Amino acid sequence: MVNxxxxxxxxxxxxxxxxxxxxxLEAGRIHGLLGKNGEGKSTLLxxxxxxxxxxxxxxxxxxxNPVKRYPEMLQEIFFLPEELPQLTLSIENxxxxxxxxxxxxxxxxxxxxxxxxxxDNKKSMLNKLSNGQKKKVFVAFGLxxxxxxxxxxxxxxxxxxxxxGQFRRMVASTIDDNRCLIISTHxxxxxxxxxxxxxxxEKHEIVFNQPIENITxxxxxxxxxxxxKSDNVIYSEDTLRGLYQVSENKTGExxxxxxxxxxNAILTEKNKIVKxx
Amino acid sequence: MNTTLxxxxxxxxxxxxxxxxxxxxxxxxxxxxxxxMVMRNVGSVEMFLYIAGFIFAARMFKVFNYTPGGMHYxxxxxxxxxxxxxxxxxxxxxxxxMIIITYIIGTIIGTFLGNIIFGWQNPINFQLFNDxxxxxxxxxxxxxxxxLEIFMTFALIQSIFMLGSIYFKGxxxxxxxxxxxxxxxxxxxxxxxxxxxxxxxxxxDGHSFNLNLRTxxxxxxxxxxxxxxxxxxxxxxxxxxxxxxxxxxxV
Numbered sequence: 001m002v003n004x005x006x007x008x009x010x011x012x013x014x015x016x017x018x019x020x021x022x023x024x025l026e027a028g029r030i031h032g033l034l035g036k037n038g039e040g041k042s043t044l045l046x047x048x049x050x051x052x053x054x055x056x057x058x059x060x061x062x063x064x065n066p067v068k069r070y071p072e073m074l075q076e077i078f079f080l081p082e083e084l085p086q087l088t089l090s091i092e093n094x095x096x097x098x099x100x101x102x103x104x105x106x107x108x109x110x111x112x113x114x115x116x117x118x119x120d121n122k123k124s125m126l127n128k129l130s131n132g133q134k135k136k137v138f139v140a141f142g143l144x145x146x147x148x149x150x151x152x153x154x155x156x157x158x159x160x161x162x163x164x165g166q167f168r169r170m171v172a173s174t175i176d177d178n179r180c181l182i183i184s185t186h187x188x189x190x191x192x193x194x195x196x197x198x199x200x201x202e203k204h205e206i207v208f209n210q211p212i213e214n215i216t217x218x219x220x221x222x223x224x225x226x227x228x229k230s231d232n233v234i235y236s237e238d239t240l241r242g243l244y245q246v247s248e249n250k251t252g253e254x255x256x257x258x259x260x261x262x263x264n265a266i267l268t269e270k271n272k273i274v275k276x277x
Numbered sequence: 278m279n280t281t282l283x284x285x286x287x288x289x290x291x292x293x294x295x296x297x298x299x300x301x302x303x304x305x306x307x308x309x310x311x312x313x314m315v316m317r318n319v320g321s322v323e324m325f326l327y328i329a330g331f332i333f334a335a336r337m338f339k340v341f342n343y344t345p346g347g348m349h350y351x352x353x354x355x356x357x358x359x360x361x362x363x364x365x366x367x368x369x370x371x372x373x374x375m376i377i378i379t380y381i382i383g384t385i386i387g388t389f390l391g392n393i394i395f396g397w398q399n400p401i402n403f404q405l406f407n408d409x410x411x412x413x414x415x416x417x418x419x420x421x422x423x424x425l426e427i428f429m430t431f432a433l434i435q436s437i438f439m440l441g442s443i444y445f446k447g448x449x450x451x452x453x454x455x456x457x458x459x460x461x462x463x464x465x466x467x468x469x470x471x472x473x474x475x476x477x478x479x480x481x482d483g484h485s486f487n488l489n490l491r492t493x494x495x496x497x498x499x500x501x502x503x504x505x506x507x508x509x510x511x512x513x514x515x516x517x518x519x520x521x522x523x524x525x526x527x528v
Contacts, residue, residue: 046348046528050351051348051351051527052528053525053527069351069356069357070356071283071286071354071356071359072280074352074353077352079352081345081349083345084345085343085346085348086345087297087349088297088300089296089297093296093297096292096296097292097296098293100289101353101354101355
């Protein structure tokens with residue numbers, strides 16, 4: 001679905017934002033793109049959608065060169081940016097103007113999602129809505145486009161706690177074998193139990209890219225007693241609840257993935273973790 | 278589906294413009310009608326057409342002033358050619374036709390109201406469509422540009438400012454003006470240098486030589502035609518440059 005090969009990109013000549021980056025993303029998955037601020041997550045999404053052009057390397061999105069921005073490709077992509085455009089349109093008119101560009105758009109779905117987000121009045125003007133409400137409208141619209149590729153940049157920013165739960169439920173319900181979702185975030189907790197593949201960016205490179213089932217097969221996430229000692233521990237965090245540990249899963253024991261713990265573990269003990277995969 | 282040009286997508290892009298700008302368009306054309314009710318002098322009408330026109334053209338790609346707006350626009354599933362064609366039609370043909378319509382309506386209403394309020398008996402006179410204008414206070418008549426020539430000059434100005442709107446990020450009007458002035462100065466300087474080399478002087482004041490040129494046709498037969506061709510071929514040239522600029526636009 002998306003094939004990025006040896007891509008290098010920079011906004012200025014002095015600093016490279018992405019360096020020789022390669023990644024393949026398959027359909028039927030929700031990919032979580034994690035990384036600290038300024039690592040190039042948003043830029044990678046822009047490159048995939050054709051908003052920026054790679055200086056070196058090549059990208060194939062849905063079988064197209066995204067640089068060409070062909071409508072056949074664009075009608076199968078929906079990009080939810082972190083910062084939304086200022087449009088002096090009502091929700092109703094936004095749908096009227098932009099929905100016809102997407103051949104698989106479903107008004108029924110759009111209305112359902114809006115209802116779930118408690119947005120009842122489609123006559124509301126987008127520029128009069130709060131940032132969170134506006135984000136809800138765009139999330140609902142994006143999901144209703146039924147595009148093959150859905151790119152979301154920090155989608156939970158600005159959403160209140162109940163809305164984050166609604167967002168997770170909605171996204172989970174829309175994924176199928178033909179659809180690929182890439183969600184970029186630095187708020188890893190928000191994606192708990194949603195994503196099924198984790199990509200971590202560090203120092204402008206992809207340092208980790210694994211499906212959840214592989215991660216839980218190779219790593220064990222547990223809360224251990226502070227006095228307990230184990231040779232398998234790769235990374236641990238001391239919290240009020242106990243000692244959160246990531247260790248090598250030698251016994252095949254099943255554990256629930258803690259994304260935040262994994263993310264911190266990768267940033268701290270990158271070599272040890274990468275060696276296991 | 279046609280990758281380059283699709284009528285359905287063109288229609289959707291027009292629909293997008295009119296729905297998004299309905300309020301602003303209605304307000305502007307209302308104001309134009311009122312202006313033409315009181316201002317019917319050909320020179321003033323032409324000036325209004327050109328000035329308001331280039332402001333309109335310079336705002337055609339204003340979405341790129343703001344990154345999220347630019348992203349949203351570039352991701353609309355339509356080709357670059359379709360997006361550009363829609364903006365060319367809007368800034369050139371649509372705008373010109375609307376000016377003409379508001380001019381006609383404004384002139385009719387203005388003349389009618391003037392006759393009623395001040396007791397005049399002025400006939401409705403669309404000076405813009407007359408090639409020859411008679412001046413009532415000195416009984417002289419003079420030629421002014423025909424409507425086709427006005428349109429072509431207008432289209433040229435629009436093409437320059439539309440290119441400016443896509444080329445510059447922020448304050449496109451000012452930057453396009455400055456660029457235009459800088460280009461004119463450069464060409465003027467080049468002309469002076471050519472004169473210096475050709476005639477040995479910067480001036481054609483007759484002191485050093487006697488140049489008795491009545492028209493540019495005397496200097497070079499067919500000069501006017503060639504000049505007109507160059508002038509009008511600049512319109513598609515600027516459209517083409519705008520197209521390439523749009524295809525390589527990154528946000």
